[in-house]
Amino acid sequence: MHVKRIIEQTIADLSATFPVVLILGPRQVGKTTLIQSLSEDDRKYVSLDDPGIRDLAMREPALFLQRYSPPVIIDEIQYAPQLLPYIKMHVDAEKKKKGSFWLIGTHMFSRAGNAGESLAGRVGIINLSGLSSNEISGNFFPEFSTSPKILMQRLPKAKHLELLPLFERIHRGSMPALYESEYINWESYYSSYVQTFIRQDIRELVQVSDDMVFYRFMCACAARTGTLLNYDAIAKEIEISPPTAKQWVSLLVATGIVVLIEPYNLKSLKRVVKSPRLYFLDTGLAAFLTKWHDAGALEAGAMSGFFFTTWVVSEIYKSFQNRGKTPPLYFYRDSNGKEIDLIIEDLNVLYPIAIRKNYHPDEAISNFDVLLPILADQEEESASQIMDGMEKYGTLIGTGSVICLTNDLIPIDRKNWLVPVWLI
Numbered sequence: 001m002h003v004k005r006i007i008e009q010t011i012a013d014l015s016a017t018f019p020v021v022l023i024l025g026p027r028q029v030g031k032t033t034l035i036q037s038l039s040e041d042d043r044k045y046v047s048l049d050d051p052g053i054r055d056l057a058m059r060e061p062a063l064f065l066q067r068y069s070p071p072v073i074i075d076e077i078q079y080a081p082q083l084l085p086y087i088k089m090h091v092d093a094e095k096k097k098k099g100s101f102w103l104i105g106t107h108m109f110s111r112a113g114n115a116g117e118s119l120a121g122r123v124g125i126i127n128l129s130g131l132s133s134n135e136i137s138g139n140f141f142p143e144f145s146t147s148p149k150i151l152m153q154r155l156p157k158a159k160h161l162e163l164l165p166l167f168e169r170i171h172r173g174s175m176p177a178l179y180e181s182e183y184i185n186w187e188s189y190y191s192s193y194v195q196t197f198i199r200q201d202i203r204e205l206v207q208v209s210d211d212m213v214f215y216r217f218m219c220a221c222a223a224r225t226g227t228l229l230n231y232d233a234i235a236k237e238i239e240i241s242p243p244t245a246k247q248w249v250s251l252l253v254a255t256g257i258v259v260l261i262e263p264y265n266l267k268s269l270k271r272v273v274k275s276p277r278l279y280f281l282d283t284g285l286a287a288f289l290t291k292w293h294d295a296g297a298l299e300a301g302a303m304s305g306f307f308f309t310t311w312v313v314s315e316i317y318k319s320f321q322n323r324g325k326t327p328p329l330y331f332y333r334d335s336n337g338k339e340i341d342l343i344i345e346d347l348n349v350l351y352p353i354a355i356r357k358n359y360h361p362d363e364a365i366s367n368f369d370v371l372l373p374i375l376a377d378q379e380e381e382s383a384s385q386i387m388d389g390m391e392k393y394g395t396l397i398g399t400g401s402v403i404c405l406t407n408d409l410i411p412i413d414r415k416n417w418l419v420p421v422w423l424i
Helices: 008-015 032-039 052-061 061-067 083-092 110-118 133-137 148-154 161-173 186-203 211-222 232-236 242-254 284-288 295-300 306-322 362-374 383-387
Strands: 021-023 044-047 073-074 100-103 124-127 260-263 277-280 327-335 341-346 348-357 400-404 416-420
Touching: 008 021, 008 032, 008 232, 021 032, 032 100, 032 232, 052 061, 061 083, 061 186, 061 284, 083 100, 083 110, 083 362, 100 232, 124 327, 124 348, 133 306, 148 416, 161 284, 161 295, 161 306, 186 242, 186 284, 211 242, 232 242, 232 348, 242 260, 242 284, 260 327, 284 306, 295 306, 295 400, 306 341, 327 362, 341 362, 348 362, 362 400, 362 416
Parallel strands: 021 100, 021 124, 044 073, 073 100, 348 400, 400 416
Antiparallel strands: 260 277, 327 341, 341 348
């Protein structure tokens, strides 16, 4: 089954704006398939996976660009960073040629930084993750918004998912290959994926003396998806040093396996935790690493709520990513244990989001009032007046959402709504 990708329009827009478009993402998320499907007939395709072609690109980059002149797709660009200065010279000589080079890379690490510096002002960079739930369902919704008006517009098209079908999707994950055929073995697929990831991607980025140690590290991180990141605890469990744990987490971030959501922090918010939260972008991979081999067992198991939250955060994250936007996502937790699972910041407005794996968690909005101190230090104003968002308070609080298992979009009060998880 070919799944049309939301990010296609973003790629087209960047290709019409920049001479170079760089598509980055983890392996097997469909980068090459996507780019080739968008390619015109006259655009060449070359992969640096081929040792002979890679050698030419590394030794004779000018000659390589004569042989593979634009418009061209260059896959696995991370293998030959020597090409970047020559691509820069080429696009500077042909200033009006937009979309001349489409580059595809696996690593969102130092190579991405080099590309941004070498091609500054000439490159549009896109980060691609696995399939979103909306793509699987055939919907091209914009990035997630807590606006009831926008969510109402989604209702007629959104696919309703009951609890078990939802967890089947969470368990299956977001890799396009798993949706090409129902006969693909889930466990064999992820086993091969992890082995290839460690033996190829990780070894190219850092020296790892024992593959099994890094595998156990990935398992330890997966067991902590949706929780505060604690390098010391991970290091102790795997018997590595905390600095090594921190370096290895940065590798998972750099290669697009996990994202770290930072805490929202202003001086007016007291006793806020400093640690980020760790989330796997592919819940199928996290389920494999934590040995949940069945969707029903995952739904009924001890990690059910963490996987539910991880899936919601990853879907919201990808909704911004697919539109070419940096996801403006934060969370809140203080030393008193009060927390807000997710905060979307947009134009000085904060939109609080609670995520609950139950049907009518009306009490979930009770912690939203911890954001009130950021608005004003005005004792004479009531909380409701402040929440209305008058301009004099600067940063405002917008409509809040409780994403849960409710069957419909339902108001809790005039500022907060219950949102069905299948509507995100």
